[in-house]
Amino acid sequence: MIEVKDIEKSFGESKVLKGISTTFESGKTNLIIGRSGSGKTVMLKTLLGIHAPDAGTISFDGRIYGELTPDEKRALRTEIGMVFQGSALFDSMTVEQNVAFPLRMFTNKKTKDISTRVNEVLDRVNLKDANRKFPNEISGGMQKRVAIARAIVNNPKYLFCDEPNSGLDPETSIVIDELVQEITKEYNITTVINTHDMNSVLQIGEKIVFLKNGIKEWEGNNEEILETRNKSIVEFVYSSDLFKKVRESLLAEEEENHNHNHNNDKKA
Amino acid sequence: MIKALNQIGRYFLMLKEVFNKPTKWVVMKPLIFKEVDDLIVGSMGIVAFISFFIGGVVAIQTALNLTNPLIPKSLIAFATRQSVILEFAPTFISIIMAGRAGSYITSSIGTMRVTEQIDALEVMGVNSLNYLVFPKIIAFLLYPFVISISMFLGILGGWFAGVYGGFISNDEFIGGIQREFIPFHIFYAFFKTFLFGFILATVPSFHGFYMKGGALEVGKASTTAFVWTSVAVILVNYIITTLLLS
Ligand SMILES: Nc1ncnc2c1ncn2[C@@H]1O[C@H](COP(=O)(O)OP(=O)(O)OP(=O)(O)O)[C@@H](O)[C@H]1O
Numbered sequence: 456m457i458e459v460k461d462i463e464k465s466f467g468e469s470k471v472l473k474g475i476s477t478t479f480e481s482g483k484t485n486l487i488i489g490r491s492g493s494g495k496t497v498m499l500k501t502l503l504g505i506h507a508p509d510a511g512t513i514s515f516d517g518r519i520y521g522e523l524t525p526d527e528k529r530a531l532r533t534e535i536g537m538v539f540q541g542s543a544l545f546d547s548m549t550v551e552q553n554v555a556f557p558l559r560m561f562t563n564k565k566t567k568d569i570s571t572r573v574n575e576v577l578d579r580v581n582l583k584d585a586n587r588k589f590p591n592e593i594s595g596g597m598q599k600r601v602a603i604a605r606a607i608v609n610n611p612k613y614l615f616c617d618e619p620n621s622g623l624d625p626e627t628s629i630v631i632d633e634l635v636q637e638i639t640k641e642y643n644i645t646t647v648i649n650t651h652d653m654n655s656v657l658q659i660g661e662k663i664v665f666l667k668n669g670i671k672e673w674e675g676n677n678e679e680i681l682e683t684r685n686k687s688i689v690e691f692v693y694s695s696d697l698f699k700k701v702r703e704s705l706l707a708e709e710e711e712n713h714n715h716n717h718n719n720d721k722k723a
Numbered sequence: 724m725i726k727a728l729n730q731i732g733r734y735f736l737m738l739k740e741v742f743n744k745p746t747k748w749v750v751m752k753p754l755i756f757k758e759v760d761d762l763i764v765g766s767m768g769i770v771a772f773i774s775f776f777i778g779g780v781v782a783i784q785t786a787l788n789l790t791n792p793l794i795p796k797s798l799i800a801f802a803t804r805q806s807v808i809l810e811f812a813p814t815f816i817s818i819i820m821a822g823r824a825g826s827y828i829t830s831s832i833g834t835m836r837v838t839e840q841i842d843a844l845e846v847m848g849v850n851s852l853n854y855l856v857f858p859k860i861i862a863f864l865l866y867p868f869v870i871s872i873s874m875f876l877g878i879l880g881g882w883f884a885g886v887y888g889g890f891i892s893n894d895e896f897i898g899g900i901q902r903e904f905i906p907f908h909i910f911y912a913f914f915k916t917f918l919f920g921f922i923l924a925t926v927p928s929f930h931g932f933y934m935k936g937g938a939l940e941v942g943k944a945s946t947t948a949f950v951w952t953s954v955a956v957i958l959v960n961y962i963i964t965t966l967l968l969s
């Protein structure tokens with residue numbers, strides 16, 4: 456469980472986070488949503504300690520990050536898996552070496568066991584035959600999946616994903632969402648995901664924090680989000696192009712089926 | 724001025740962090756080999772080329788300036804040896820290396836910074852400074868080896884230009900390079916080489932590691948790193964020379 460209390464973060468003059476408090480429970484997929492530029496990435500990086508908050512505290516199962524010694528911070532970080540928005544793969548290493556990196560660094564596993572585990576997670580993210588390739592030789596979506604594999608390979612207790620399915624096709628997106636939710640449950644991980652993909656919101660949003668202008672505008676789950684009267688949320692949900700298109704195509708499909716049945720009726 | 728002092732302070736804090744919390748040896752070993760390959764072996768070609776021809780030019784210049792017949796020809800060889808060993812090999816080559824190895828270091832670390840690879844290391848709990856900079860420092864422990872090859876080739880270049888250019892005979896040259904040999908000069912040359920190696924590994928790393936911005940800034944950081952690395956080499960050269968030779 457991660458508890459966030461009143462965190463604030465500014466860059467120079469601009470205040471990006473203006474006092475945010477919330478709780479991310481373990482075994483749940485927690486989502487941070489909001490428009491582009493609303494501070495999702497900054498929030499995630501502040502949780503991770505990449506940005507030091509100007510005020511407020513973040514506690515990981517009771518361990519308050521700001522009060523840990525550098526060694527304790529490092530130890531905590533080995534329990535964290537992170538998928539960066541731009542993947543952040545090590546470009547001097549192959550796919551296989553990237554995924555193996557946390558294991559080589561922090562475990563005493565044998566090379567053979569490491570390679571077994573690496574192939575296992577690469578399999579789980581649906582990535583085969585890319586082991587020997589370098590990050591610049593694979594597509595953006597494949598890089599994302601490698602990044603996810605690298606984040607989960609060492610069984611983290613906390614998993615952070617910054618837009619894990621941006622740049623993925625819808626099918627793979629769903630696979631990735633399901634995978635993340637599955638391992639979250641399986642290993643009781645505290646998972647925090649940044650997204651503006653309404654598909655993910657509805658599919659895996661067990662807890663949703665909506666950011667707007669640096670404050671927490673709303674929080675709830677994927678059922679509540681469809682029922683809420685909160686104006687900003689309604690705007691956000693229904694401004695989604697995807698949502699509109701899905702709705703349009705559903706309508707079109709219905710129409711087509713209707714005609715089709717009609718024709719069949721005639722034939723019969 | 725205050726900004727410069729601030730930077731120098733940060734540089735020394737960085738050095739402290741580099742030696743803090745070492746990376747596992749099994750991970751570190753291949754990194755060191757890779758750096759030796761990129762930074763040391765990869766620089767040998769240009770170093771050899773420059774050393775040989777600079778040595779040659781020094782010999783020719785000295786020969787052309789020796790118009791007084793009372794001065795023995797062997798002085799050409801002596802002057803070549805002195806300038807190559809004392810300055811051209813250690814200092815001049817270090818400036819070349821600030822351009823070659825230095826810009827490579829800054830741009831590779833800087834790229835890792837802008838593509839969040841350094842953040843990724845830190846998030847995993849890796850001491851990224853140790854991981855990135857330490858292997859470069861170790862690789863540069865071989866730098867005196869590079870410089871001794873440079874010294875040898877510089878003198879060889881001088882011999883070649885001197886003898887085949889018809890300025891001096893083979894025997895005179897061999898006699899000249901053995902004249903008034905002072906072992907302390909060798910110590911002086913390698914002592915400063917050692918310090919230059921440390922500067923070459925760390926100053927460009929510093930500029931890459933703490934850069935901000937995007938791809939454009941990586942280029943700017945490389946240029947800045949080259950300037951500051953050269954300045955540091957020249958200043959340290961001056962200080963060491965004052966302390967050890969005068
Ligand atoms: N390192 C930084 N320095 C200065 N300003 C920053 C920095 N990082 C983010 N910001 C600012 O903070 C604000 C929020 O940015 P952030 O990257 O968190 O948005 P986001 O919600 O993740 O958007 P997106 O969905 O496009 O990824 C932006 O206005 C951005 O300009």
Ligand SMILES: [Mg+2]
Binds near residue numbers: 495496497540617
């Ligand atoms: Mg973002």
